Amino acid sequence: MDFRHIRLHTDGRLATVQLHRPAARNAMSVALMRELTAAAHALAERTDIDAVLLTGDATCFTAGADLKDTAGWADESLSLVERREIAGVGWRLCKAWEELPQVTIVAIEGYAVGGGLAIAVACDWRVMADNAFVSLPEIALGIPLTWGAIPRLTALVGPSRAKRLTILCERLGAADALAMGLVDDVTPPGGALAKAAALAQQVLAMPAAAVRMSKATVNAVATAGHLAAGHMGLDQLMLAGASVESKAARAAALKRR
Template sequence: MTGTATFAGARLRLTRNGSILTATLHGGDGPNLLTIDSLAEIERFARDLHGDAETRVVILRGEGPHFCGGFHLEERLTELKSDASLMNRSRQADLGRRMMTALAEIPAVTIAAVQGVAAGGGACLATACDFRIAAEDARMGYPEVRRGFNLMWGALPLCVRLIGPARAKRLIMLGRLERAETLERWGFVDQVVPLDQLPATVEDMAQQYAGLPPLAAQMVKRSVNAVSGALDAALMHMESDQFLLAADSHDSREGIAAFLEGREPAFSGR
C-alpha cells in the first residue's frame, strides 16, 4: 500500500491495526537491551514514518516482561576501551540523540506502553513519545550517573519538562528506578493500570487519537513540541562532549565494573 511505512529491521517487530502501528522492541541479551545497531535501526524506523500518510498513531512497546533495560553495558565498556579516534567516538556518542530526535519528530501521535523495567535508554525512549501508559509493575529511571557519566541523548530536558527541575535532579542524580505510582504522581507517566489491562488501555487511547483529523492533530503535536523544546538544541549541544570527558574518568570505569560485578561502586572523583 502506498503512503505507509516500509521499514524492516531486526530489533523492531511491526504490526498494524488500521491506522495504528505497533513497534515492539525484541531480541538482544537481557530485557530488550539497546546497542549501537539497534539505535540506528530505531532512527531509520522513525525517519521512515515521515513518508507514511496512513499511520496516525504509533505504539512503542517491549517484548516480554520488560520494556527496555537500556544500553548494553558490556558494549559500552568495549566502546570505552577502543582506540577509535576522538572524532569517531564523538559521532557514535551522538547517535542516541539523533535517534531520540527522530522518535520525537514522528508526525503521528506516539504512545509508550511500559511494563517491567524501563531503565536508562529505555526511559529515554518512553519520554521521546507523546504519552506514557505504565503497568503497575513498571519501574523507570536513569542509572547513568551511578555508572559515572551524564544522561545523554537529549533526554534531560524531556525529563525536566515532565516533572520539574527538583524531581528531575532526584531521578537522574540518584539513579533509582522509581515505581509507576510515584512517576504518575510526578507527571512522568500519564496513567498506571494493572498489567493485564495495559494492552487494552493503550489500544483505547490509540483509537481515540486515531479518530481525530490527522492534519490538525499533527499540527498541534508539532507546535507543542516546538514551544516546549525551543531551547533544547542551544542548551544541550555539549552533552556528547560531556559524555566523552566523563567516560574517560576512573569513576565511569568503576561504575560500569561494579554493576557488572554486582557490587557497590567506590567513586573517587578521578
C-alpha cells in the first residue's frame, strides 16, 4: 500500500506509523486522515502484527486538523451528504484506530493539538516528552470537540477535567497530563518513541491471543456508551460551524497562521 502523508514500516510483530507532513507541522489534512484510516484497516487484518506505534517527528506529533484543507464540511456548494462525509472523516479515523485488535501506543514529542489529541485518546497508551504539551482549541475556533473525543477524554480524566480541557482550551504540560491520567508515561525530550517501543516489547512478550482478548473486553466495557454520546458529532460540527461567530473565529485563526 502506497502512502504520501504517512510512513508505515514493520519490524517483526511491531508496526510503526509516522505522520509525515513536516512542512505543515504534520497537520491532519483530509488526505492524511484517510491514509491513517486505511492503514488502521490494513493493520487490523494482520495476524502477524501485535503492537502498533503511532508517532510524528522530533518537532511535534501534529498541529491538529488542517483548517484550510478540512473546511469542506462548511462548503455550501457541496451537497449535504458530501459535507457530512467530509465532517465524518475524523470520526471514522479515530474509530478505526480505537478498534484495532493490536495494542496501540502513541509517542508525542513537541505537541499534540486538537485532532492530534483526539486520535491519541482513541489509542491504548500515550507516551509524552516532558517538554511537550497538548491542547484542544476547537471551542476557541467556534466549533465543538468532535471525532468521538469527548467520551474517550471523559473516560480517561473524568467529567470535570474533560470540561476544563475542552471548554477553556488550555495548554496542558506533560507533568499535569500524567498526573490526571491523560498520558501513561513521560520521558526526557526525544525519548517518547523509544519508551513507546519498550512498552510494545513488553506487550510482545505476552501471549498474543490473550492480549487481544483482554483489550477487546476492556474496550467493550469502557466504550459501551461512546457511540450514543458521539455519533452526532459531525452534525454538531456543521451546525456550530455555520454560525457567524464560528466563521469569524476560524478566519482569525487562519490569518494568524
